[in-house]
Amino acid sequence: MTDNVVRLFKDPPTEEPTTPAPTLTLAPEPSDKPRPVRVFVRSRRAVVGAVKHERTRQAARLTVRHTSYVIGGTRVVTRRAWDGRTGARYERLLRAAEAAGNYEAAGEWEERLHRFRTERHKRRMDLLTAPQDMAKSAAIGTAGGIGGLIAIGVALAIATKDPSDVFTPLMALIELIRLLVVIVQMVWGPLVAVGPFLALAGLWAVGRQRATAPQWALPATARANDAGAPITPSVVVTALRDLGIAPLRNAIKEMGDAGAAMLGPIRIAGCGVEVDVTLPSGVSTEEVQNRRKKLAENLARHEHEVFITIPEAARTVRLWIADSGALDEPIGPSPLVTDTTMTADYAKGRAPWGQDLRGDAATLSVFQRHLLITGLSNQGKTASLRALALWLALDRRVEFRIADLKGVGDWGMFDGIATVLIQGPTDDHVIDATEMVEGLVAEMERRLQAPPGTKFDPLIGIVDEAQVAFMCPAVGDDKRPYGGSKATSRYFMAVRKVHNQGRAVDVLLWEGTQDPTDQNLPKLVREGAHTRISLVLGTESQARMALGDKAVDGGAAPHLLRQGLDKGTVVVASDGIKIPAGQPSITVRTHFIDDTAAAEIAQRAKDLRDGVTTLTAVEPSETTVDALADIAAALGDESKLLTQEVLRRLATANPGEYREWTFSDLRQVLEAAGAPPRKTDGRMVVDAGRVAQALAQRADETPETAAQ
Numbered sequence: 001m002t003d004n005v006v007r008l009f010k011d012p013p014t015e016e017p018t019t020p021a022p023t024l025t026l027a028p029e030p031s032d033k034p035r036p037v038r039v040f041v042r043s044r045r046a047v048v049g050a051v052k053h054e055r056t057r058q059a060a061r062l063t064v065r066h067t068s069y070v071i072g073g074t075r076v077v078t079r080r081a082w083d084g085r086t087g088a089r090y091e092r093l094l095r096a097a098e099a100a101g102n103y104e105a106a107g108e109w110e111e112r113l114h115r116f117r118t119e120r121h122k123r124r125m126d127l128l129t130a131p132q133d134m135a136k137s138a139a140i141g142t143a144g145g146i147g148g149l150i151a152i153g154v155a156l157a158i159a160t161k162d163p164s165d166v167f168t169p170l171m172a173l174i175e176l177i178r179l180l181v182v183i184v185q186m187v188w189g190p191l192v193a194v195g196p197f198l199a200l201a202g203l204w205a206v207g208r209q210r211a212t213a214p215q216w217a218l219p220a221t222a223r224a225n226d227a228g229a230p231i232t233p234s235v236v237v238t239a240l241r242d243l244g245i246a247p248l249r250n251a252i253k254e255m256g257d258a259g260a261a262m263l264g265p266i267r268i269a270g271c272g273v274e275v276d277v278t279l280p281s282g283v284s285t286e287e288v289q290n291r292r293k294k295l296a297e298n299l300a301r302h303e304h305e306v307f308i309t310i311p312e313a314a315r316t317v318r319l320w321i322a323d324s325g326a327l328d329e330p331i332g333p334s335p336l337v338t339d340t341t342m343t344a345d346y347a348k349g350r351a352p353w354g355q356d357l358r359g360d361a362a363t364l365s366v367f368q369r370h371l372l373i374t375g376l377s378n379q380g381k382t383a384s385l386r387a388l389a390l391w392l393a394l395d396r397r398v399e400f401r402i403a404d405l406k407g408v409g410d411w412g413m414f415d416g417i418a419t420v421l422i423q424g425p426t427d428d429h430v431i432d433a434t435e436m437v438e439g440l441v442a443e444m445e446r447r448l449q450a451p452p453g454t455k456f457d458p459l460i461g462i463v464d465e466a467q468v469a470f471m472c473p474a475v476g477d478d479k480r481p482y483g484g485s486k487a488t489s490r491y492f493m494a495v496r497k498v499h500n501q502g503r504a505v506d507v508l509l510w511e512g513t514q515d516p517t518d519q520n521l522p523k524l525v526r527e528g529a530h531t532r533i534s535l536v537l538g539t540e541s542q543a544r545m546a547l548g549d550k551a552v553d554g555g556a557a558p559h560l561l562r563q564g565l566d567k568g569t570v571v572v573a574s575d576g577i578k579i580p581a582g583q584p585s586i587t588v589r590t591h592f593i594d595d596t597a598a599a600e601i602a603q604r605a606k607d608l609r610d611g612v613t614t615l616t617a618v619e620p621s622e623t624t625v626d627a628l629a630d631i632a633a634a635l636g637d638e639s640k641l642l643t644q645e646v647l648r649r650l651a652t653a654n655p656g657e658y659r660e661w662t663f664s665d666l667r668q669v670l671e672a673a674g675a676p677p678r679k680t681d682g683r684m685v686v687d688a689g690r691v692a693q694a695l696a697q698r699a700d701e702t703p704e705t706a707a708q
């Protein structure tokens, strides 16, 4: 047939060998038996599933719980029995008193132990002769008893004229004894069978009552109720024991049940309870303070619900434990809002500011105290500072000069109350604020020079967001910077002066600052305030800046407040507020007065006043010093003078201004004027010629500058 085929291609491709068809193999029937590996996996899963199943867990919890009750109950009963028979109890209490450092109590327990041992010895000695005495007493008792019964029998026989009645009472007794034996024989069997179960039930009940089962094995309801459970001595002692401080744990174990001896009475304190804990020797109060979070968790509370402070008594910590969730409840409106007739008294009054943690009203006296409030941004700093100012504004004698270096209107309601109100964040506002504080200095100096006994109205300077002033880079015509914390820094120096001498003449400064650092809140400024207040802060070192080391070492912990949640909660270190004895600080939840309410209170303050014209800038104060001219004066007739000597003369002439000047401040001013100090014989001197030349040059330049 191939001959008849006409090929369409010249050289048709030779036929490719066809690929062999794939060999199809019959797939084995899926076997019912899973492969060994799958068996393993499946069984593992099944086991894990079964173990994790809630019912299994419940069963495990049930078994462990009830077994623990029985074991724990046995332990408790054995211990009680052991305690009853031996001096173990006295020994334990002796050790507890020793561990708590209470040597007086330890001596008492030792004496009791000694007495117990002596009496026990006497009892044991008595036991040696007891068998003979018992045998004798038994013989005498039996003979007497039989004799008595026979005597009754004789009397009976005489009465009945029947001699057999002589033994009737004796026989009746014998019959009674036989009856009792029969009864005991009948009851004994069931008693022996049921007895162990009754004993077991008794042990279980004791274990249950003493809660000897582990926490996780308790029923879900009991576990859930644990959060916010009432604070009992046992809860506090257990929480302290499990704090992870080895000497504390060992001491509490030594004390056993007597661990509660460490605790003072648990007192209701506001929305929580308060208890003093005297720590055993070897445990420092600081160690407990450092474990606040763990302590709070052990007490089934959140960290912010437990406060640890150090009262006066040695080796003692004071725990304040909030009722669960109580701190998140609002504290209600300010009396300033609710009582529209309220007035204030700068000298004798106290600002109704908020509530302390015990729920008592927290009132602050602002009399002759400089004030500093710090905190992170947006936590209620301005609101709490403003609340104080609003109260004080209700004393018509008080003059306010206010610089708000944020300037979004938080202090706007003081327009018409304050004599100066600067609002804004720019360098120009800082310059105005600096001049405002320098104005306070001028007023302070005027008052200081007044005849003794002169009365002045209180003058309160407020600088909110004072960090803006400290960080301001602007430099004045006299080359002195407005910001910074050098002896030439104008804002800093003005604040220092008010801090140093303003109190006595009622010229006070209240500053609010944010997120403190050494740069935006210099140490001397922090320490110049008498009332130091802190809202939540980021770190402990910031807390130290805000409140001082003493307060933080004594338990003040604004860094442990919750950002965003504890808005308006402040920690205060001041003698202007009632603080529990021995504590260096107190935590206060301030009343929030919003802008509308603040405006209403401000209106009441305005109504009390005769109408105040508020300035939005101040005339530069005359107190601004001319450092270069002062240096020239200090040089006197000398052609050159050692820098130390120049500094000394400056400080003598004007201590308020120059006492804190260092060599670098002097050099800075001289260099800026073009008359830097030079070295002569290896020592730095100020050249009088150069200074005079700089002064002359400045005098030449001044008219030009003025003309511009």
Ligand SMILES: Nc1ncnc2c1ncn2[C@@H]1O[C@H](COP(=O)(O)OP(=O)(O)OP(=O)(O)O)[C@@H](O)[C@H]1O
Binding pocket: 375, 376, 377, 378, 379, 380, 381, 382, 383, 384, 406, 514, 567, 568, 569, 589, 590, 591, 592, 593
């Ligand atoms: N006592 C308070 N109780 C509850 N909430 C408050 C309290 N004080 C302030 N707040 C809330 O916090 C917000 C911020 O307050 P405020 O402006 O006083 O904070 P601030 O710390 O001055 O902020 P910043 O310095 O960043 O401007 C308020 O708008 C208010 O909602």
